[in-house]
Amino acid sequence: MPATHDEGMNETMTALVTGANKGIGKEIARQLGQLGHTVLLGARDVERGRSAAAELVVEGLDVRFVQLDVTDQASVAAAAKTIDDEHGVLDSLVNNAGLTHGMSLPSEASVEDVAATYATNVFGVIAVTNAVLPLLRRSTAGRIVNVSSDLGSLTRQQDPATPYYGQPPLLAYSSSKTALNGVTVAYAQELETTGVKVNAVNPGYCATxxxxxxxxxxxxxGAKVIVQAAVVPDDGPHGAFFTDGGTLPW
Ligand SMILES: NC(=O)c1ccc[n+]([C@@H]2O[C@H](COP(=O)([O-])OP(=O)(O)OC[C@H]3O[C@@H](n4cnc5c(N)ncnc54)[C@H](OP(=O)(O)O)[C@@H]3O)[C@@H](O)[C@H]2O)c1
Known part of the structure; x- marks a missing residue:
């Protein structure tokens, strides 16, 4: 059984960021690296992942590429095994990988597009979380951050005060983030009495x-509030949905 931080095997905090080869994920990796964490930069494509990690290593950060396609169970299992073998513990998991297949109205959506969107945004989060949860439980401060969107907030979608109120609903993407919020609450409930904190975070509307x-x-x-959640203190939020500036309604 690998040691925990308490046992002195690994004093540096270790974080895994999925979908970190570009966009918000790469910035999360950069900012966690700047905090002194060992960052495992997950990317499904080897070339894109290696290139992004190399860019951050040049900046003096301890960033290591891990091949990770969140929709591929073999890839997920291999990544978890690598982290276990090389680190024995994981302190933060940032479920950032996300996409949308199609931007269709509900009446025009294809089930295939919706399923492909859920495969990454929802089922991929469950697969990665379960694969590395034993490693997070070994941490003295395990943290799970699910990168959601205010488009996933049922309350915000129906609030005339939201900026996108009245715009065409994006069935696949928005409902996948609503499902992700439900996944977040479920894990938060199961892990309530452990030291592992689970939160959903909206990065805001970022240019990616x-x-x-x-x-x-x-x-x-957008990465800043996600990084805050990844290192949230023991008395910080758990089972919450927030953005820069406060809590969001589910
Ligand atoms: N941008 C915004 O305004 C905004 C707002 C709210 C929430 N978000 C959320 O923020 C997260 C990051 O999005 P972004 O804006 O940075 O988009 P992005 O630049 O398109 O980056 C998405 C990342 O996810 C990766 N990815 C997609 N499917 C994957 C899979 N099956 N396995 C592993 N990685 C996969 C992509 O890898 P490839 O390069 O290989 O495609 C890419 O690295 C997403 O969860 C998104 O929903 C974004």
């Missing part, structure tokens, strides 16, 4: 490939 760089925030800005 996901939205053809239409977002008004730089990805590095």
């Amino acid at each position: 490939d996901l939205n053809d760089h239409a977002g008004h925030l730089p990805a590095a800005e």
